[in-house]
Amino acid sequence: MVKEIERAGIPVVHVCTVVPISLTVGANRIVPAVAIPYPLGNPALEAGEEKKLRRKLVEKSLRALQTEVTGQTVFED
């Protein structure tokens, strides 16, 4: 799906937990996520902390979208 949206001419960031799958399907901007059933959360955290964690991941995703890349790039910390 990421590849087709990229093909449509819109930069797209793939936020996902299993990065090797994302690389295999051809995503260009990849942000590793927390866990499969809650990529942008963590139910073990208190709600406020969990939202902070989510915000950090979204901010990282926005940074990825504002970064020029020439090929598949995984945005680690």
Add this chain to the structure above:
Amino acid sequence: MSKLRVVHYINQFYGGVGGEEKADYRPELRPGKHGPGMALSQQFGDEAEIVATVVCGDGYFNENVDEALAAILKMVEEYKPHVFVAGPAFNAGRYGMACGAVCKAVSEKFDIPAVTAMYGENPGVDSFRSAVYILETGDSAAAMRKAAPALAGFALKLAKGEEVGMPCCEGYFTRGIRKNVFVEERGSKRAVSMLLKKLKGEEFETEYPMPVFDNVEPNPAVADMSKATVALVTSGGIVPKTNPDRIESSSASKFGKYDIEKEARFTIHNSETAHGGYDPVYANNDANRVLPLDVMRDLEKEGIIGKLYRYYYTTVGNGTSVANARAFAADIGAQLKNDGVQAVILTST
């Protein structure tokens, strides 16, 4: 003669531990055969036996690859098998990734032959086909009856150290390995007969198939995020409560487009997940964990992004065919482009 020793890898589901709610199950070593190992054993007959089975949750494996592999390698080492078998994984993506990774690690670490089996669209195929033998199966466990004898037969062959034939005859995915062989006719003659067949419109088989590269060039970065319209898309199955369009929990035939203009965040009352491939409890309780609507609204209010696009797009990525996913996203991409969306955050579970 003593029997050849086989160690078998299966996931928590085939190990009888449980479904998605047990996907975080840590690697466990069990003596003897379990689950699909029963069917494999029938084929092995007197020649080989499954001496141990490793059971591991698909979620745990994929979220902790290094730890999981280290634990599994330790377990395999104890048994010194002649061959290592994983799966079959059919079209279960995380299971396929695990089977491929475990086979690769075992064969590299101990120099033991390894084989797994799965469906052609399983992401495990493209990730591991060059490293390990992966036999082709149908897309669901309904294909077990055919898959088990093929897998057992191939494993036996590896355990005995017999020569493995070409991918097409043996039923495994091509590994990109070239092999020198002697043939009757020289190259120039073969090339000309191929050309003649091609000119006549007849079937011919190339000796050197070209690899298909289908990577899409990355688009330029967003220059000014504070003016950009950003859209949310997910394959994690987040839908309005009750799943009004009945998006399938597996092998989705459609995607949904839902208006979130008036929503500040997802709640237990307005959303849920339709996805059948992961434990849905966390997403049902708080879908922002899969699709970060709450944070996007904050960022919009603070002017960090220009605007959150009025709709979000969603489908279920569980066992969904590549052809369907491609068609959905081509449609979604065209709609987003048409509406002036400048950036997309796509989340996957």
